[in-house]
Amino acid sequence: QVTLKESGPGILQPSQTLSLTCSFSGFSLSTYGMCVGWIRQSSGKGLEWLANIWWNDDKYYNPSLKNRLTISKDTSNNQAFLKITNMDTADTATYYCARSPRCDPGITTNWFAYWGQGTLVTVSS
Amino acid sequence: IQMTQSPSLLSASVGDRVTLSCKAGQNINNYLAWYQQKLGEAPKLLIYNANSLQTGIPSRFSGSGSGTDYTLTISSLQPEDVATYFCQQYNSWTTFGSGTKLEIK
DSSP: OOEEEEEOOSEEOTTOOEEEEEEEESSOTTSTTOEEEEEEEETTTEEEEEEEEETTSOEEEOTTTGGGEEEEEEGGGTEEEEEEOSOOGGGOEEEEEEEOSOOOTTOSOOOOOEEOOOEEEEEOO | OOEEEEOSEEEEOTTOOEEEEEEESSOOTTOEEEEEEOTTSOOEEEEETTTEEOTTOOTTEEEEEETTEEEEEESSOOGGGOEEEEEEEOSSSOEEOOOEEEEEO
């Protein structure tokens, strides 16, 4: 059974760096074809894809946010991470991690079959 | 790629056949998924590759379309189908539509 769960700071101040953790079970990110992505949802911008990481450590970022994003993974502990620098009030959102069913070489994104419950991040001074 | 969903709000009766629309800004080659999101929950995958039903999803849900125009159909609306429905293209990076909120009349 595939499960994912996000964790984060809950609240942070403008200009700070957001660090998110996705803890998952039921699959390994070292297995061929596995991949995890981050998506956020705000009332203002709806659902917005942020980044994906592949089993082979290939990384793909939303071009409009690429300069602020860093995705990484720890296969030993079944975790994926996302850092977003220079947070602003506009980044207030629920952040989800999700797994695609299969991610083959040559593609950058796919549909998301499994989602975590999401973690709310509020940016406020 | 911009994804435009219509209508933004749809009210229908139990048992009705319901059609939701998603239009892409360019040809997305059937690389389209549909999700259902109930209040306070994460999105749930319904359809992928435009017309493939995800395992465990009731057969009253179906997807169709090609090129830039895609449709999610619920053949007989049930009370538990009250939710917001999103489309997602994954032909070029990935973008989501703004959603259709479905209510029971």
